[in-house]
Structure formats: C-alpha cells, structure tokens
Amino acid sequence: MILAFEDVVKSYGEVRALDGLSFAVGRDEKVALLGPNGAGKTTALEIALGLRGCDFGSVRLFGASPRSIAVRRRLGVTPQESGFPDMLTVAEIAEFVAQHYPTPAPLAHTLSTFGLESMKRRRAGTLSGGESRRLALALAFIGNPEFVVLDEPTTGLDVQSRRRLWDVVREASGNRSILFTTHYLEEAQELASRILVVDRGRLLFDGDAQTLRGRVGGRRVTYVGQDGPVVAMPSDTDAYVRALVNSGAPFSNLEISRPSLEEAFLLLTRGAA
Amino acid sequence: MNALLLVRAHTKIQFLDLIRWPGYVVPTVVFPAMFYSIFDLPAARIHANDADLLALAFIAWAVVGVTLYQFGVGIAQERGRPWERYVRTLPAPVFVRFGARIATALLFGVIAAALVALVARAFTPIDLTLEQWLRVLVYAIAGGVPFVLIGITIGYWASARASVPMATAVNLLLAYAGGLWMPPQYLPSFVAAISPYLPTRQFGDLLWSVVGHGSASHAVMGLASYTLIFGFLAAVGYRRDERKRYA
Numbered sequence: 068m069i070l071a072f073e074d075v076v077k078s079y080g081e082v083r084a085l086d087g088l089s090f091a092v093g094r095d096e097k098v099a100l101l102g103p104n105g106a107g108k109t110t111a112l113e114i115a116l117g118l119r120g121c122d123f124g125s126v127r128l129f130g131a132s133p134r135s136i137a138v139r140r141r142l143g144v145t146p147q148e149s150g151f152p153d154m155l156t157v158a159e160i161a162e163f164v165a166q167h168y169p170t171p172a173p174l175a176h177t178l179s180t181f182g183l184e185s186m187k188r189r190r191a192g193t194l195s196g197g198e199s200r201r202l203a204l205a206l207a208f209i210g211n212p213e214f215v216v217l218d219e220p221t222t223g224l225d226v227q228s229r230r231r232l233w234d235v236v237r238e239a240s241g242n243r244s245i246l247f248t249t250h251y252l253e254e255a256q257e258l259a260s261r262i263l264v265v266d267r268g269r270l271l272f273d274g275d276a277q278t279l280r281g282r283v284g285g286r287r288v289t290y291v292g293q294d295g296p297v298v299a300m301p302s303d304t305d306a307y308v309r310a311l312v313n314s315g316a317p318f319s320n321l322e323i324s325r326p327s328l329e330e331a332f333l334l335l336t337r338g339a340a
Numbered sequence: 341m342n343a344l345l346l347v348r349a350h351t352k353i354q355f356l357d358l359i360r361w362p363g364y365v366v367p368t369v370v371f372p373a374m375f376y377s378i379f380d381l382p383a384a385r386i387h388a389n390d391a392d393l394l395a396l397a398f399i400a401w402a403v404v405g406v407t408l409y410q411f412g413v414g415i416a417q418e419r420g421r422p423w424e425r426y427v428r429t430l431p432a433p434v435f436v437r438f439g440a441r442i443a444t445a446l447l448f449g450v451i452a453a454a455l456v457a458l459v460a461r462a463f464t465p466i467d468l469t470l471e472q473w474l475r476v477l478v479y480a481i482a483g484g485v486p487f488v489l490i491g492i493t494i495g496y497w498a499s500a501r502a503s504v505p506m507a508t509a510v511n512l513l514l515a516y517a518g519g520l521w522m523p524p525q526y527l528p529s530f531v532a533a534i535s536p537y538l539p540t541r542q543f544g545d546l547l548w549s550v551v552g553h554g555s556a557s558h559a560v561m562g563l564a565s566y567t568l569i570f571g572f573l574a575a576v577g578y579r580r581d582e583r584k585r586y587a
Contacts (some may be wrong), residue, residue, distance in 0.1 A: 111426070118425065118428060118586055138433075142429075150423050152423055153357075155353060155356060160353075163349055167349075206426075
C-alpha cells in the first residue's frame with residue numbers, strides 16, 4: 068500500500084475539515100480526489116504530505132509516518148501556488164529539488180518533457196502562469212519518485228493548455244502511483260483510473276468514472292411542455308414517457324439522455340447533507 | 341554527509357536568491373562600509389592609534405546588522421510563503437533549512453565585514469598581521485552566532501510587518517550602546533554603565549582583543565550566555581509557530 072487513510076478526523080476549531088475519512092492508494096494507481104471547494108481535499112493532502120497532523124485516525128505513507136524523511140524520498144510533490152523565488156532560474160530550482168532524491172531523473176529529460184528546456188536560464192519571476200505551472204509539475208517528477216502528489220495540477224489554465232498538460236502528465240506518470248486533487252471532472256476522467264469523491268470531509272464515492280455516472284441510475288428526460296421547459300430524472304424512464312404521451316398534454320422537443328459526469332457529481336455532493 | 345550536501349544546496353539557493361536583489365544587497369552588505377567611510381574614516385586617519393579599533397568595531401557591526409536583518413526580517417516574511425511550504429515537503433531534516441539560513445547569514449555578514457576591512461586597509465593606517473586578520477575572521481563568524489539567534493527570535497515572535505522596524509531598532513540601539521559606532525569611553529555615563537552587559541559590546545571586545553584591547557574571556561562568557569538565552573527563545577518561538585501553522 069502506498070498511502071492509507073483510516074478514519075481520519077481533523078478539525079480547525081469548530082470546523083471539522085475531515086470527518087472520518089478512509090481511503091487507500093495502491094501501487095500503480097492513478098487516483099483523483101474530487102470535491103467541491105472546502106470539501107477537505109487540501110487538508111487531506113496536507114496530512115498525507117506530513118505538513119499537518121490529524122486529530123484522530125491513522126495515516127501511513129509507505130507504511131510509515133508521512134513525517135519520516137525516508138518515506139518522503141519516495142514522494143514527489145507540486146507546490147500548490149506557483150510562488151517560486153523570483154531571482155532563481157528554472158534550472159537552479161529544478162536542480163535544487165533533484166538534489167533531495169537518491170536517484171533523480173536526468174534534469175534535461177524532465178525539463179524537456181515539461182517543455183522547459185528552452186527557458187531553463189529564465190528567472191522564475193519572469194515565467195507566465197502556464198510556464199510556472201509546468202515547472203511546478205516538473206518538480207513533482209524530477210526526483211523520479213514512486214509516488215507523485217499533484218495539488219490541482221491545472222487550475223487557472225485555459226482549456227487548451229490544460230489538455231496539453233494532461234498529455235504531459237500522462238507521459239511523465241508512467242507506472243508511478245499518482246494522487247491528485249481537482250475540481251474538474253474532466254481532469255479526473257482523463258488522468259485517473261479511480262475517482263474518490265469527497266465532501267464535508269467524508270468519502271462519498273470510490274470507483275471509476277463509468278460507475279460514478281452509473282450511480283445516478285436513470286436517464287434524464289427534457290421537453291418543452293405547456294408551462295415551459297421541463298427537466299426530469301424519473302426512476303423509470305419508460306413509464307414516465309408513456310404517462311406523458313397518454314396524458315394528451317401538448318409537448319415538444321422530447322429528449323432522453325444519460326446524465327453527464329457533472330450532473331452525477333452534483334447529485335452526489337448535493338444529496339450528502 | 342548527505343545532510344551536509346543538502347545544507348550546501350539550500351545555502352546556495354538562499355544565497356543566490358538574495359544576492360540578485362540589489363534592494364537587499366546594497367542596504368545589508370554595503371551600508372556598513374558606507375557608514376564606516378562617512379563617520380569613522382576621517383577620525384581613523386587623524387588618530388592613527390585608533391584606526392584598528394574603529395575598523396574592528398565596524399566589522400562587528402557589519403556582522404550584527406546582516407544577521408539581525410537576514411534572520412529577523414527574512415524569517416518573519418517567509419514564514420507563510422508558498423515556497424517555504426513547498427520546501428518543507430522535500431525530504432530534508434529541519435536542521436538543514438536552519439543550517440542553511442545560518443550559513444547564508446554568516447556569509448553575507450562576512451562579505452559586509454570584508455568590505456569594511458578593504459576600506460580600512462585602503463584608506464587608514466590600520467596594521468594587522470595575516471594571523472590577526474584570520475583571528476578577526478574566526479571571531480567574526482563565531483561572535484555572529486548570538487546575533488543570528490536574536491534575529492531568529494525576532495523573526496518568530498514579531499509579525500511580518502513589525503519585524504522590519506524591530507530589527508532596525510534593535511540593531512541601531514545595540515550598535516550605539518555597545519560602542520560600535522563611537523568608542524565606549526565617549527558614551528554618556530548611564531549608557532556606559534550598561535554597555536559591558538550588551539552583546540554588541542562583548543562582540544566588540546572580542547574583536548578588539550585581537551589587537552590587545554578588551555577582555556576576551558569576559559566577552560566570550562557574555563556572548564555564550566546570550567547564545568543560550570536566545571537559543572532558547574528562538575526554539576520556543578519556532579515551536580510556537582510550527583504548532584500554529586502546521587498543527
């Protein structure tokens with residue numbers, strides 16, 4: 068087991084950020100930690116990285132405390148906000164991080180994977196948002212770690228750069244275990260083999276995207292009726308449509324569709340109260 | 341030994357990040373030599389006998405100013421930065437980050453002190469043997485340690501906003517009352533009375549002992565006491581901040 072959370076509870080004063088969270092990340096798994104803002108994703112990550120302790124429960128990283136230096140040598144992390152020291156160059160920062168690991172990846176290789184080769188002499192203060200995000204991601208991989216933790220890897224980027232970055236992360240990931248937080252469902256679907264949905268500090272769902280979508284069960288029925296557009300999620304779609312037709316009421320634009328991942332997610336997190 | 345390589349890596353990063361900021365380098369590294377040139381150079385050229393003492397006092401002050409500033413202000417301002425938070429996730433023991441901070445501060449302190457020494461060598465009749473200069477170097481580094489700890493204490497106990505004025509005030513008051521700007525015998529009597537108990541005065545005495553002035557043993561005792569006191573306060577401040585920020 069790479070990372071294991073067992074009944075983890077963490078409160079900040081009156082606020083309970085994690086409320087008995089349990090999950091595990093196994094070897095070679097790519098796991099997305101998905102949830103709305105304030106769901107407890109960041110707290111969970113900070114505890115996994117040894118930045119914070121928990122009030123109750125247990126967290127093991129490679130079977131040891133996340134604060135142990137030895138296990139952290141097997142872990143690569145992205146800085147969440149890309150606040151690099153302005154005056155250091157890309158190569159200096161990358162080399163600095165690589166020096167902490169026993170068998171780092173070749174610097175030039177990692178830099179070129181993340182498209183940073185041409186800007187390795189640039190100072191961090193002159194990088195654009197997208198460039199410094201690429202550097203942040205490169206740093207997680209530069210130590211050639213077994214387990215990589217990415218905190219919101221593409222937040223704040225436009226759709227195109229996000230897609231390009233997904234390809235890069237997929238390439239760099241190889242057969243490493245990955246855990247990343249995101250609030251983009253598409254990102255979870257693209258990069259993860261397993262999705263964990265967290266809200267209010269609890270695990271609401273653990274499975275793949277297919278299953279998450281299936282969770283919602285029925286189909287979505289939309290049409291324009293007498294009083295305007297109607298959206299329904301009937302438990303029995305066939306019976307619902309039959310009843311609609313038999314009622315004789317006028318309607319138009321009848322459409323039956325599978326709910327999107329987005330809707331499945333919203334249903335899951337909204338119903339959790 | 342791996343840990344020592346890491347201290348070097350962290351020191352390099354901190355040093356490069358600072359040395360490329362003119363706004364940091366000029367005030368911290370150049371000011372002591374500049375102040376020395378303005379205030380003491382004229383006196384040192386007239387009173388040739390005092391040239392050694394005046395230069396050594398400013399060498400002490402160069403180290404004091406840099407360590408107080410680098411630590412007091414540096415730590416206070418960096419405590420909450422995303423980069424600091426990230427560096428904590430790297431596999432390195434706590435002492436690596438601290439060791440690098442101390443090394444960086446002493447490095448800048450030695451550079452600032454070296455500039456004072458160069459000005460003194462060029463324009464005053466200062467006359468120290470190579471062996472004496474080496475002792476100055478060793479004493480300047482060792483005597484800088486309590487000031488490093490005073491700086492860390494300020495950094496952890498003062499807010500980011502309060503740290504700059506506080507480090508400046510402590511630096512200027514200690515420099516004046518410790519007799520680093522004007523010889524102790526010219527201080528007003530009430531200041532002269534407390535002067536021997538101040539770490540700046542003890543630092544001055546330590547350096548003056550190289551040319552046969554001041555009592556080195558008394559100075560070493562005093563500086564060691566300050567090292568213990570502020571080592572304790574700095575450690576408590578560090579733990580308090582850790583609990584607040586990373587509990």
